[in-house]
Amino acid sequence: MSFLKVKDLSVFFKRNTNDTQKAFAYKKDIQVVNTVSFEIEPSQIFGIVGESGCGKSITAYSLMGILPNNAYSEGEIIFNGQNLTTLSGEQRRKLRGNQISMVFQEPMTSLNPVFTIGYQIAEVLMTHKGFNKGKAMTKAVELLNAVKIPSPELRVKDYPHQLSGGMRQRVMIAMAIACTPAILIADEPTTALDVTIQSQILKLIDKIKKDMGMSILLITHDLGIVYENTDRVCVMYAGRFLETAKTIELFKNPRHPYTIGLLKSLPVNKNIPLSPIPGIVPRPDNLPEGCKFSNRCLFALEACKEQEPDLMPVSDEHYVRCIRAGEHLWKMA
Numbered sequence: 001m002s003f004l005k006v007k008d009l010s011v012f013f014k015r016n017t018n019d020t021q022k023a024f025a026y027k028k029d030i031q032v033v034n035t036v037s038f039e040i041e042p043s044q045i046f047g048i049v050g051e052s053g054c055g056k057s058i059t060a061y062s063l064m065g066i067l068p069n070n071a072y073s074e075g076e077i078i079f080n081g082q083n084l085t086t087l088s089g090e091q092r093r094k095l096r097g098n099q100i101s102m103v104f105q106e107p108m109t110s111l112n113p114v115f116t117i118g119y120q121i122a123e124v125l126m127t128h129k130g131f132n133k134g135k136a137m138t139k140a141v142e143l144l145n146a147v148k149i150p151s152p153e154l155r156v157k158d159y160p161h162q163l164s165g166g167m168r169q170r171v172m173i174a175m176a177i178a179c180t181p182a183i184l185i186a187d188e189p190t191t192a193l194d195v196t197i198q199s200q201i202l203k204l205i206d207k208i209k210k211d212m213g214m215s216i217l218l219i220t221h222d223l224g225i226v227y228e229n230t231d232r233v234c235v236m237y238a239g240r241f242l243e244t245a246k247t248i249e250l251f252k253n254p255r256h257p258y259t260i261g262l263l264k265s266l267p268v269n270k271n272i273p274l275s276p277i278p279g280i281v282p283r284p285d286n287l288p289e290g291c292k293f294s295n296r297c298l299f300a301l302e303a304c305k306e307q308e309p310d311l312m313p314v315s316d317e318h319y320v321r322c323i324r325a326g327e328h329l330w331k332m333a
């Protein structure tokens, strides 16, 4: 059984036709997520990795039902047998924070500066569980303890600015897990934090998964984080999945040149110079023909620039979108 099954999810932004672009109004909407499919199993940490701008957050927002007003999605998001895309706004609001919740990259901007952290956690419980304020505040202290905030009975009265970045992220996690959701989406939860705090937060997320049995979607631009923390991973580029596999398999046997490029830009040993992927991520309204990575790919052939390949199986549960996937390019890189 899978908790969450995403089928051919696409997300588009409407073009703004009120400005000088009016002349281009005939152009199609801008697609930033392109028919992605995946399944998250119970108690699994599932990773999505890719450079900035490839569509990771927008994928997460569509799962949460919080896309910006000028965006819309296509495809299915099936959670516990129910297609979420057919639900009303009110029904989705009920699921949010309760069954599916999310931790964002910037813990400061998602906390309200004028309320104590205790109150903000309590509010989640009052809204979704109908707790009275006293019971919710008691539970807030327990949650602060669960996310390892020292002296929780004192810190519960703190305002967000009184906490460090790492502590604020712990508070965000406490809010996200308050109603024991089935799925926690963590979107670059440690990107704003320094390295030692990063690993503490990731350990905490892993512990929560084990203690509460929830499934976690961990979004990151950092393959190192994927390696240490996920069970399965999708490598995303220009709104598409280019490679998906069990994490161990992806690192043992990377097949897509983009994955290989990301691996080569990992700082494994300070004596080996890093080799970043040349070029920059193309804008979604200006993607190359054929394979979307072909203009940066060290292994591209003429055929790559003509037709975009499908995501094809190379072995059990390992899929790659590259016509050269069978050539073991990793060994030549």
Ligand SMILES: Nc1ncnc2c1ncn2[C@@H]1O[C@H](COP(=O)(O)OP(=O)(O)O)[C@@H](O)[C@H]1O
Binding pocket: 013, 032, 050, 051, 052, 053, 054, 055, 056, 057, 058, 059, 068, 070, 283, 284
């Ligand atoms: N509100 C928006 N309006 C128009 N385009 C947007 C908006 N938000 C994001 N995008 C575009 O959608 C693409 C994917 O963005 P995002 O999912 O945030 O990337 P990631 O999280 O992987 O860095 C980017 O090209 C970005 O510019």
Ligand SMILES: [Mg+2]
Binding pocket: 056, 057, 058, 187, 188
């Ligand atoms: Mg993002």
